[in-house]
Amino acid sequence: MGSFLAALNDKDLRSRLTYVALGFVAFVIIVHVSVPGINKEVWQKLLHNRELFAFLGMFTGGALDNFSIAAMGITPYINASIIMQLLTVVVPKLHEYQKEGGELGRRKINQYVRYLTMALAFIQASVMVVSLMRYKLPGTAGAIFHYSSPMYAILVILALTAGTATLVWLGERITEKGIGNGTSMIIFAGIVLRYPDYLMRTLEYGKVVENPTVYWLRLLFFLVVTLALIVFIICLTQGIRKVPVQYAKRVVGRRVMGGQNTYIPIKVNNSGVISIIFAISVLYLPTTFTQFVQLQGGPAAGFANFINNVFNPHHWFYNLCYLLLVIFFTYFYSAITFNISDVADNMKKNGGFVPGIRPGKATVEYLDKIMSRITFISAIALGFIAIAPNFVMQMTGVTSFYLGSTSLLIIVGVALDTMQQIEARVVMKNYQGFMK
Secondary structure: OHHHHHHHHOHHHHHHHHHHHHHHHHHHHHHOOEOOOEOHHHHHHHHHHOHHHHHHHHHOOOHHHHOEOOOOOOHHHHHHHHHHHHHHHHOHHHHHHHHHOHHHHHHHHHHHHHHHHHHHHHHHHHHHHHHHHOOOOOOOOOOOEOOOOHHHHHHHHHHHHHHHHHHHHHHHHHHHHOOOOHHHHHHHHHHHOOHHHHHHHHHHHHHHOOOHHHHHHHHHHHHHHHHHHHHHHHHHHHOEEEEEEEEOOEEEOOEEEOOOEEEEEEEOOOOOOHHHHHHHHHHHHHHHHHHHHHHHOOOOHHHHHHHHHHOOOOOHHHHHHHHHHHHHHHHHHHHHHOOHHHHHHHHHHOOEEOOOOOOOHHHHHHHHHHHHHHHHHHHHHHHHHHHHHHHHHHHHOOOOOOOOHHHHHHHHHHHHHHHHHHHHHHHHHHHHHHHO
């Protein structure tokens, strides 16, 4: 709080925070710009019956509920960023851009990410619109769209693609002129924007429940467990393993360089929220396919119902698969983000070594051993965080307030990162003032 108040006293930081606030206002306005020609009654009933759409709408701040131009949110950009990050490992040219390209290489990769985002957004919007245009919800009058012409479908697809492009542009402007990562801030705003609605539904449900006393006690327990889960996520996010490194003294011209002791900070959670996002994406592939099969109807609807029941978040099989996938992707993504061989080579080139460990292969083996232990702890912890909200909601009966592991990790991670950047800018301002 002290750092935040100090930031408000500084003109530059105050303008940056104001820009972030205006960015949030613009995001809320975009969320409420609905696509014309939507049958709201049918659409709301479909959302209520399909858990997949409820999950996708969790990051859009209600844009999917309104079927706004931002209904797809910034998800295509996230998918494009993840795909590009994986491609930089296997494509030599992209790896060269990332490692040695400097600012020019970073801009080149960002440009590729934008192109891929637009392609993914167009494909996702096309599949979504074409599938929904053929669907009629039983027991309701009419289809989801009031119009069925090809020109209308093209206009809706372009509107949804343009909505995603607008959010990406807004995120980049927040990164440039505001505080923190703009894309993460947009996702953060989309999640938090849903919480007032969750809170109101939870409170209203407490008024009509048969046993209000038991319900309020369960709600209190729900809040306590949620707070404990947030504290656990903060500890996991902030946790690091300090590997001591010593640099030998060397003479460069007339100066003696090196000789200092430092450490390599290895984060406990190297994969961040990506492992959980990967796991959810894999788990939602069967239900995505089967729900679109159900939208089309036909003899395969019975098998689709079976798959939906098995992959329901309340089913034990779903939670077991969720846990195993999070553990797998944590190991996979940690190995990509923290290249042990590169770290050991950089240390050796600069005359650094771990005390008691020979430079080169021995250092790689030592760091790999540490990384394996840390990743094991991270994988188990993230697996617990992934499945814990489902059990908490089932145990307490508080299902109107949607508690998602991904949303909690994103909220905590973005909030911590933003505050750290604010603190860094405050310290930098004070340091400049001291030097003057």
